[in-house]
Amino acid sequence: MADAAAPPSEAFRLSMLIYDSRYRSTTIQIVVLILFLLGFFWLANNAVQNLAALGKPINFGFLSQTSGYDINQTLIEYDSTYSHGRATMVGLLNTLLVAFMGCVTATLIGLVGGVLRLSNNWLVSRLVTLYVEIFRNVPVLLWIIVCMLSITSTLPGPRAFRGDDPEASMILFGNVAATNRGIYVPQPFFESGLGSAGMNFLVMAAVIIAGIFFVRWNNKRAGEIQVQTGDRPNTFWVNFAAMTVPFIVLMFVMGLSFERPELRGFNFKGGMQIQAPLIGVWLGLSLYTGTYIVEIVRSGILSVSKGQSEAAAALGIRPGLTMSLVILPQALRVIIPQLISQYLNLTKNSSLGVAVGYADLVATLGTTTLNQSGREMETILLLMAIYLTISLTISGVMNWYNRSVQLVGR
Numbered sequence: 001m002a003d004a005a006a007p008p009s010e011a012f013r014l015s016m017l018i019y020d021s022r023y024r025s026t027t028i029q030i031v032v033l034i035l036f037l038l039g040f041f042w043l044a045n046n047a048v049q050n051l052a053a054l055g056k057p058i059n060f061g062f063l064s065q066t067s068g069y070d071i072n073q074t075l076i077e078y079d080s081t082y083s084h085g086r087a088t089m090v091g092l093l094n095t096l097l098v099a100f101m102g103c104v105t106a107t108l109i110g111l112v113g114g115v116l117r118l119s120n121n122w123l124v125s126r127l128v129t130l131y132v133e134i135f136r137n138v139p140v141l142l143w144i145i146v147c148m149l150s151i152t153s154t155l156p157g158p159r160a161f162r163g164d165d166p167e168a169s170m171i172l173f174g175n176v177a178a179t180n181r182g183i184y185v186p187q188p189f190f191e192s193g194l195g196s197a198g199m200n201f202l203v204m205a206a207v208i209i210a211g212i213f214f215v216r217w218n219n220k221r222a223g224e225i226q227v228q229t230g231d232r233p234n235t236f237w238v239n240f241a242a243m244t245v246p247f248i249v250l251m252f253v254m255g256l257s258f259e260r261p262e263l264r265g266f267n268f269k270g271g272m273q274i275q276a277p278l279i280g281v282w283l284g285l286s287l288y289t290g291t292y293i294v295e296i297v298r299s300g301i302l303s304v305s306k307g308q309s310e311a312a313a314a315l316g317i318r319p320g321l322t323m324s325l326v327i328l329p330q331a332l333r334v335i336i337p338q339l340i341s342q343y344l345n346l347t348k349n350s351s352l353g354v355a356v357g358y359a360d361l362v363a364t365l366g367t368t369t370l371n372q373s374g375r376e377m378e379t380i381l382l383l384m385a386i387y388l389t390i391s392l393t394i395s396g397v398m399n400w401y402n403r404s405v406q407l408v409g410r
Contacts, residue, residue, distance in 0.1 A: 051377060060382075062373040063088065069368050071359045073275050084369045091364030092386060098281050098360065099347040099390075105286035106346060107339070110293020115323060117298045128294065136291035141352050143288050148280030148356040155180040158267050170261075177261055177268055180276065184261035187272035191255030200254065207250050211243040218242070277358035281350065289346045296338045300331035333402070340398040344391050361386060 017027040048058055063085035070080050075093045078086055117128045135143065156168040158179050170177045177184040190200060218235050226232035261271030304327050312322040351362040361383065370379040 058378060060378055062375050068372065071364065073278055073359050084373065087369060088365045091359060091361040095350055095360040098278060098350050098353065101282050102285040102289065102346045103343050106289040106293055109286060109290030110297050113290065113294035114297025114301065117294055118301060132291045132294050135287055140284060140288040140349055141355060144281055144284030144352055144356055147283040148276060151276045151279055152180045158263060161263050175260055182273050182275040184268045184271050184273050186258035186260050188256060188258055191257055207246050211246060214242045215239045277353065277356045280356050281353035281358045285346050285349055289342055292342050296335055300335035301327055303334045304330045336398060336402040340395055343394050347390055347394065348387060
């Protein structure tokens with residue numbers, strides 16, 4: 001009876017796209033999107049036509065041309081006879097290297113500093129506060145330069161290691177040499193291996209990933225046993241063995257050996273050199289970004305109710321375990337979203353390494369390759385696309401991890 005009395009549905013008319021509130025917002029968004037795309041394509045087409053008129057049409061063929069310049073810090077094989085594309089890959093790997101090292105070190109600094117910032121010890125908390133206020137209120141470029149100058153001006157040169165009574169000596173049982181040119185460490189190599197370097201890396205990565213999956217499965221199984229019996233089995237030693245034993249066996253099978261650096265002539269030969277620019281950029285970025293992570297960790301800890309620590313204390317849990325097992329896991333849902341921004345900032349700030357001679361993506365593609373090829377538009381577009389891809393990848397991975405640690409409502 002009610003259905004019979006209901007008014008018939010109104011037929012759709014084009015005027016409803018503007019005058020009907022059910023469609024108006026969608027119509028406006030589509031129109032704005034079309035106008036934006038038209039404006040973008042107009043600008044792009046205008047730029048392409050102007051460049052063609054100047055005799056410089058958009059062309060990425062320069063990437064296959066010989067680069068003609070050397071790079072001081074390389075993770076893959078490279079010399080001046082390789083192409084600009086290879087030089088770009090070297091710069092990209094150097095950028096990813098310093099970004100990864102900086103994110104790990106800054107996180108450790110921020111985690112320890114954030115906990116100490118809330119310490120009941122007045123001196124400790126004030127020292128951490130002093131570190132935060134000094135480092136975050138000075139531009140990161142200056143800290144990179146300061147770290148670089150600290151290495152080049154305070155550490156001895158290679159000639160100080162010469163002679164019967166040298167001024168300086170190698171450390172760690174004569175395996176590491178810290179000089180003003182960088183740090184020389186033993187270089188690992190495989191006497192047998194499993195083929196190419198890429199194959200060796202893939203096998204090692206597969207073993208590590210398999211160990212991680214086993215640890216996750218073992219922890220999940222222990223959680224199920226705890227739910228059923230109320231007693232959680234000890235998983236530490238099993239997880240430790242799963243992560244270390246297969247990797248050690250693999251290294252033994254592949255014949256892992258180390259080449260020690262030795263002073264020959266006026267410089268060290270052999271081993272692996274961690275050059276001063278890399279160390280300077282790494283330390284500068286880590287110390288600067290670590291100050292922000294200190295405050296992020298502090299705010300995350302303060303966001304957890306004090307009742308949580310009081311309940312843990314009532315159960316007899318020690319303060320150190322309370323922080324690691326009760327407080328920090330709950331604070332992660334506040335810490336991680338802010339960490340994403342800091343990781344992105346650190347990755348982009350790594351481009352400042354060009355100021356101290358670090359051969360990152362900007363120094364290779366955005367400086368030397370740009371100057372030699374004369375392809376300003378192409379190199380800048382490539383730089384923007386690569387940094388955008390890196391940033392979106394970091395953001396996607398961190399957002400996935402953030403969702404995995406969020407509290408799930410029931």
